[in-house]
Amino acid sequence: MKFTLSWLKEHLDTDASLDLILETLTDLGLEVEGVEDPAAKLKGFTLAKILEAEQHPDADKLRVCKVLADTGETQVVCGAPNARAGITVVLAKPGMYIPGLDITISVGKIRGVESHGMMASERELELSDEHNGIIELESGEVGQEFSAWLAQNRPAAVDPVIEIAITPNRPDALGVRGVARDLAARGLGTLKPMPAYALEETAGDCPVGVTIDESAKDGCLVFAGRLIKGVKNGPSPEWLQQKLRAIGLRPISALVDVTNYFTYDLNRPLHVFDAGKIAGDLVISRAKGGEELLALDEKTYEIPAGVLVISDDNGVESIGGIMGGEVSGCTEETTDVFVEAAFWDFVSIAEGGRALKINSDARYRNERGIDPGFNMEALDRACALIVELCGGAVSGKVVAGEVPDVSRAYRLDTDRCSSLVGMDIPAEEQRATLERLGFVMEGDMAQVPSWRPDVLGEADLVEEVARMASLTKLEPKPMARMLPGVPKPILTPMQQREQIARRTVAALGYNECVTYSFIDKATATLFGGGDDATMVANPISSEMSHMRPDLLAGLLQAAARNQARGMADMALFEVGAAFTGGEPGEQHLQVTGLLVGQTGPKDLHGAARAVDVFDAKADVEAVLAAIGAPAKVQILRDGAAWFHPGRHGRICLGPKKMLAVFGEIHPKILQQMDVKGPAVGFTIWPEEIPLPRNATTSKGAVTLNDLQPVERDFAFIVDERVEALTLVNAAAGADKALITDVRVFDEFIGGALGEGKKSLALTVRLQPQDVTLKEKDIEAISTKIVEKVAKATGGALRG
Numbered sequence: 001m002k003f004t005l006s007w008l009k010e011h012l013d014t015d016a017s018l019d020l021i022l023e024t025l026t027d028l029g030l031e032v033e034g035v036e037d038p039a040a041k042l043k044g045f046t047l048a049k050i051l052e053a054e055q056h057p058d059a060d061k062l063r064v065c066k067v068l069a070d071t072g073e074t075q076v077v078c079g080a081p082n083a084r085a086g087i088t089v090v091l092a093k094p095g096m097y098i099p100g101l102d103i104t105i106s107v108g109k110i111r112g113v114e115s116h117g118m119m120a121s122e123r124e125l126e127l128s129d130e131h132n133g134i135i136e137l138e139s140g141e142v143g144q145e146f147s148a149w150l151a152q153n154r155p156a157a158v159d160p161v162i163e164i165a166i167t168p169n170r171p172d173a174l175g176v177r178g179v180a181r182d183l184a185a186r187g188l189g190t191l192k193p194m195p196a197y198a199l200e201e202t203a204g205d206c207p208v209g210v211t212i213d214e215s216a217k218d219g220c221l222v223f224a225g226r227l228i229k230g231v232k233n234g235p236s237p238e239w240l241q242q243k244l245r246a247i248g249l250r251p252i253s254a255l256v257d258v259t260n261y262f263t264y265d266l267n268r269p270l271h272v273f274d275a276g277k278i279a280g281d282l283v284i285s286r287a288k289g290g291e292e293l294l295a296l297d298e299k300t301y302e303i304p305a306g307v308l309v310i311s312d313d314n315g316v317e318s319i320g321g322i323m324g325g326e327v328s329g330c331t332e333e334t335t336d337v338f339v340e341a342a343f344w345d346f347v348s349i350a351e352g353g354r355a356l357k358i359n360s361d362a363r364y365r366n367e368r369g370i371d372p373g374f375n376m377e378a379l380d381r382a383c384a385l386i387v388e389l390c391g392g393a394v395s396g397k398v399v400a401g402e403v404p405d406v407s408r409a410y411r412l413d414t415d416r417c418s419s420l421v422g423m424d425i426p427a428e429e430q431r432a433t434l435e436r437l438g439f440v441m442e443g444d445m446a447q448v449p450s451w452r453p454d455v456l457g458e459a460d461l462v463e464e465v466a467r468m469a470s471l472t473k474l475e476p477k478p479m480a481r482m483l484p485g486v487p488k489p490i491l492t493p494m495q496q497r498e499q500i501a502r503r504t505v506a507a508l509g510y511n512e513c514v515t516y517s518f519i520d521k522a523t524a525t526l527f528g529g530g531d532d533a534t535m536v537a538n539p540i541s542s543e544m545s546h547m548r549p550d551l552l553a554g555l556l557q558a559a560a561r562n563q564a565r566g567m568a569d570m571a572l573f574e575v576g577a578a579f580t581g582g583e584p585g586e587q588h589l590q591v592t593g594l595l596v597g598q599t600g601p602k603d604l605h606g607a608a609r610a611v612d613v614f615d616a617k618a619d620v621e622a623v624l625a626a627i628g629a630p631a632k633v634q635i636l637r638d639g640a641a642w643f644h645p646g647r648h649g650r651i652c653l654g655p656k657k658m659l660a661v662f663g664e665i666h667p668k669i670l671q672q673m674d675v676k677g678p679a680v681g682f683t684i685w686p687e688e689i690p691l692p693r694n695a696t697t698s699k700g701a702v703t704l705n706d707l708q709p710v711e712r713d714f715a716f717i718v719d720e721r722v723e724a725l726t727l728v729n730a731a732a733g734a735d736k737a738l739i740t741d742v743r744v745f746d747e748f749i750g751g752a753l754g755e756g757k758k759s760l761a762l763t764v765r766l767q768p769q770d771v772t773l774k775e776k777d778i779e780a781i782s783t784k785i786v787e788k789v790a791k792a793t794g795g796a797l798r799g
Contacts, residue, residue, distance in 0.1 A: 001166050002247035003176045003264065004159040011180035014189025018160055021188065025164055027470055028182050030173055036161040038147075041099050042125060045146040046070055047137065048091035050119075053084050058111040067091060067119070070143030077115035082133035090125070090135045090146045092118045100124035127157055128245070156242040169454040171368035175267030178451065185436035185468050197384040203229050203393035208338050209281035210400040219308045219348035220284045220320060222375060222401040225340045226383050227275055231255070231392040233334045240389075254389045255330040255337060258382060260361075267370055267451075268341070268378040269362040271318060272386075275336035277328045280313035284320060284342075284400070291316045294326040295358075307352040308344065321349045321366040322358050339386065341379035343372045343403065350538055372404050373450030409445045410458045420459060421466040423474055430465045437464060494589070497627045497686045501591045502575050504626040508619050510573040510593055515554030517577065518544030526669060527553045527642055533581040547579035551592035552642065552681055556665070556673040559596050563676055569597030591684040593619060594665075596675065610678045613647045616662040620651065620682040629659055629689045635725055642669045653690075660684040707768040709740070712782055715761040717753060718795030724760055730792035731764055734785040738773075741765040759798050 005018060016024075022032045048069040056062035056077065063083045065076050069091050076091070083089075092098060094107045094116060100123050107116055123131040125146075140149050150157045164179070172178040177194075184191035206227045212220050235241070236257035244251050244260055251257050259270045289305030293316045301319070303309060308320035318324040321344040330337060350367040353359070376397070383394050412434065414427035431441050439461075440447035448455045455461070466474075481487075491499070506512060520543045524530035529549030539545045548554060551574045562570055573593040580586045595615055598608040625631075635649040639661045648663020662682035670677045716727060724744045731742045746761035753759060764785060766773060786797050 001174055001179075001264075002161055002163045003179065004156070004161050004243065004246045006156060006159045007176055007243055007246075007265075008162070008180055008183075011177045011192055012183055012189045013192055014183070016183075016188045021183065022162065024183060024186055024188055025162075025179070027472060028186060029167065029170065029467055030179060030182065031165045032162065033165050034163045036163075037158075038126075038161075039151070039158040042147040042150070042158070043145075044096050045090050045092055045120065045125065047088055047140040047142055047144045047146060047149060048119070049088050049142050050083065050085050053078075056111060056113060058113075062111065064113055065119070067117070068142055069093070069117075074116045075114060076117050076119055077110040077113055078119050078134065080119065080121070080134040082136060083119065088137040088140050088142075089119045090137070092120055098124055100126045156239070156246070159242075159246060161246050168368060171365065171370065171453065172267065172451045174365050174368065176265050178267060181438065185433060186470075191436075197381050199380050199384045199387075199394060201394055201396050203227065203395040206338075206395040206398040208275065208278060208398065210398050211281065211283050212400045213283055213285035215286045216284050216308055216320075217401070219286065219345045220401060221343050221345065221372070221404045222399065223282075223284055223340065223342040224376060224379050224397060224399045225282075225338050226379060226397055227336065227338050227395040228383060228386055228390075228392040229336050229395070231335060231337055231386065231390040233330060233332050233390055236389065253330060253332065255334065255386065258385050258389065261385075262378065262382055263361050263365065266374070266378065266381075267365055268374060268382075269321070269365050269370065270378065270382050271324050271340045271362075272330055273317065273324070273328045273338040273340065274330050274334045275338045276334065278312050278317070278338060282317070282338075283311050285309060285311065287316070293317075293319065295319065295323045296326055296329055297323065297358075297360075298326065301356050301358070304355045307355060308348055310340075319352065319356065319358070320344060322353055322356070322363045323360050337386070337392075339379060339383050341375050341382070343370065343375050347538060354539075354542070369453040371451035372406055375403055406450050406453070407447065409442070409447045410455075410461055411444050412441070412446045412461050413444075413458060416458065417462050417465055420462050421471075421474070422477060423466055423469060423471075425465060425469055429469075433465050433468045434461065437468070439464075493691055494687060497689070498575060498589065498591075501623055501627050501684065501686060504623050505573045505575075505591065505593055505619070508571075508622060510571040510619075513555060513558050513572050513574045514576075515548075515551070515558060515574060516544060517548055517579070519546060519548050519553055519557070521545050523553050523557070523673070524549055526672060528640065529579070533586075534579050547582065549580065550578050550640075550642075550683065551576055551590045552594065552665075552683060553673075555592060555594040555681070556669070556675055556679075559594060559679070560674045563596075564674075568676070569599075571595050571599075588685060589687055591623065591686060592681065593683075594679065594681040595619075596677070596679045611680050612678070613644075613649075613662065613664050613680055616664075616680040616682045617649065620660050620662045620684060623682075623684055624651065624660060624689070627684075627686060627689060628692065633659065634729070639663060642666050657688065658685070659688050705767060705769070707772055710766045710768070710773055710778060712764050712766070712778065713745075713761060714764065714782070714785060714789075715746070715759050715798040716789055716793070716795040717757055717759050717798050718793045720749065720756050720758050722758075722760075722793045722795065726792055727760055727762060727789055727795075730788040731762055731785050734788045735766075735781050738766045738768065738781060739764055739785075740767045 026032050048067045050065050051068050052066040053063045056064055062077055062079050065078050065083055067074050067076050092105060094105055097104045105118050119134040121131050121134050122128040147158055166173050181191055208227055210223050210225060212223060233253050233255050236251055236254040240257050240261060241251040244257060249260055255272050259272055262268045262270050287303040287305055287307045287309045291303045292300055294300050309316045310318040310320055317328045344366050346367050346369055349363055353363040414430050417423055417425050434446050435441055438449035446461055518536060521530045524546040527550040530546055534547040536545055555572050555574060558572060559570060575591050577587045578590050595611040599611045599615055634652045636652050639648045639650050643663040644666050650658050651660040652658045660682060665679040665681055670679055728742045732739050742762055742764050744760060745763050748759040
């Protein structure tokens with residue numbers, strides 16, 4: 001949102017400095033993004049006078065001018081047709097930067113004649129598009145700064161331009177008057193009353209009828225218009241053109257400029273049809289799909305079904321609330337116009353704008369919320385201004401639909417300002433603040449003004465009071481202790497588990513990320529989502545259309561962005577929610593990590609190792625141990641499709657209770673996410689890990705055993721496809737009381753074993769509990785181990 005300082009002061013009676021206004025705007029939540037000071041880029045340009053202007057000896061269109069400047073007489077070669085003796089001009093001296101040409105001038109020769117400077121045109125100084133000649137001034141002293149002359153004679157030309165960021169909940173601040181209202185409520189001046197206007201209906205009834213089709217009654221709530229006959233369209237007055245140019249808009253014609261002026265001045269989008277090009281009456285309906293419109297941006301759009309459109313007997317003339325059509329647009333030949341003011345459903349405008357990918361000022365405001373109560377007055381004010389600038393006779397008003405009743409009131413509990421915000425503000429000051437913002441106080445009830453669709457409860461009233469009092473004045477206060485002694489823990493076991501997991505992963509060398517909970521449909525589909533259950537009804541953009549089904553999607557996107565900026569190796573993690581739907585209970589907490597590229601510092605020889613699945617396995621086991629997962633788990637296959645089918649594992653308590661998954665990211669996923677591998681990752685579901693039955697802050701008793709453990713080695717010949725984990729699990733199950741550890745220490749493939757066979761060697765550790773094991777006991781357990789492994793794998797003990 002852009003506006004000039006003088007434009008603001010048309011609504012705000014204030015003596016506040018520019019710096020104070022900027023500081024206050026940001027403090028009120030209207031963050032200042034930038035300030036353009038036109039006077040700064042004109043620094044150094046001074047007034048000069050042409051004493052003589054003679055024909056250049058070698059060029060018909062050039063003149064050699066003797067110019068009187070503040071440094072004395074100098075010679076300038078100029079090609080402007082109006083360069084002549086006696087006029088006052090704007091001089092740029094050698095070494096100065098010309099903003100409109102993006103060059104720095106120097107002393108040079110033009111066709112053999114030296115030129116010591118340049119006499120500037122308005123376009124070269126970015127004052128306007130005028131470039132037919134150099135600037136001629138009717139007054140001014142030689143040597144005077146041109147910016148100072150402009151401040152005295154054309155103040156709008158050096159008016160500071162302020163740009164502020166508008167949050168979605170403040171549509172009222174999309175008009176200069178709304179910004180002025182906030183500043184006045186803070187105490188930086190007084191809000192000026194709206195200027196008076198006069199409108200006479202001298203053209204009889206409006207000949208253009210308006211109807212809202214049944215299909216569009218939920219999308220267009222009211223549509224009003226007037227016909228103005230006999231207008232004379234042409235350039236708008238200088239004051240209006242200067243306003244539009246200052247905020248980056250190109251003046252087009254008086255009729256079009258009026259609508260742009262109302263859009264920025266009062267946050268009131270309007271549209272003006274050339275009535276001579278309207279065939280029959282206007283009908284507001286929803287498109288059936290496939291209709292085409294050449295819009296005012298000179299692009300042809302195929303309109304999807306359901307989009308709100310305004311049509312006549314010839315077809316679609318305008319996209320409702322978003323953009324008008326070129327065919328019914330106003331030109332210099334326009335003599336009769338139909339001026340329209342409507343109030344549209346926010347969501348319908350947003351859906352239509354996204355479907356057509358049109359970003360217009362009208363859409364931006366209509367989808368955030370304009371003032372329905374101002375609809376009729378805005379139409380009349382616009383018509384009055386058009387008659388003032390272009391002449392004409394105004395018809396009666398034609399209206400379809402009704403202005404919606406948005407009146408509502410909430411109780412102002414003056415004590416809640418302290419409990420909700422922590423600010424002690426007197427009750428009378430709170431009421432006065434709301435009244436300055438346009439609220440009507442009736443006892444303790446505050447009637448919300450129609451231009452504030454964001455105020456929807458008592459807490460919003462407190463927010464407005466605190467915002468006006470300035471949250472920067474909020475002082476931290478310790479919370480009162482309710483009871484003496486040590487307070488009870490306030491974190492739930494799951495919150496504690498989440499905190500421990502975050503610290504553990506960070507300690508392993510990962511960098512924490514905070515990614516959006518929304519992702520695009522294509523990416524969501526890759527990770528098992530992208531369905532209607534997780535689709536956002538009113539997304540910010542097409543890249544945020546669905547809730548994320550897995551945190552790994554956001555981490556891979558972050559990795560791709562980092563790699564595009566030269567960061568090849570990274571370790572990222574995130575703790576947050578993933579979603580299977582939009583209802584309560586359809587989300588789950590995840591702890592997700594991602595390793596990309598090479599791991600660890602390079603050794604003395606400069607070598608580095610690429611990350612692999614065992615890096616992810618080691619890290620996920622460390623985190624599981626830290627948050628209290630059981631030590632004895634199973635590692636199973638058949639994980640999610642975004643992991644490599646042969647290089648991943650699911651950490652489970654039984655086949656249906658999955659605690660975590662780790663593995664190498666599938667190459668197809670990396671390709672589609674534009675990530676250069678290798679990449680491995682893990683995901684932990686803390687909520688799936690069983691909580692201890694007896695919660696205690698002390699550690700359990702230490703179990704010591706004086707008896708010597710015994711280890712026995714076994715080598716089994718099994719099929720080549722048998723996994724080592726199968727052997728380990730089978731051997732450990734032979735006697736869970738005595739067997740405390742089973743590990744693989746050797747693998748042999750080929751040789752005398754034959755094709756398709758391998759040998760796996762295990763070490764089994766036996767820990768006697770009561771008495772020392774005898775040889776017969778060890779033999780019995782060994783026999784049982786061989787039987788268990790043979791049954792599980794079909795293998796045999798190697799001879």
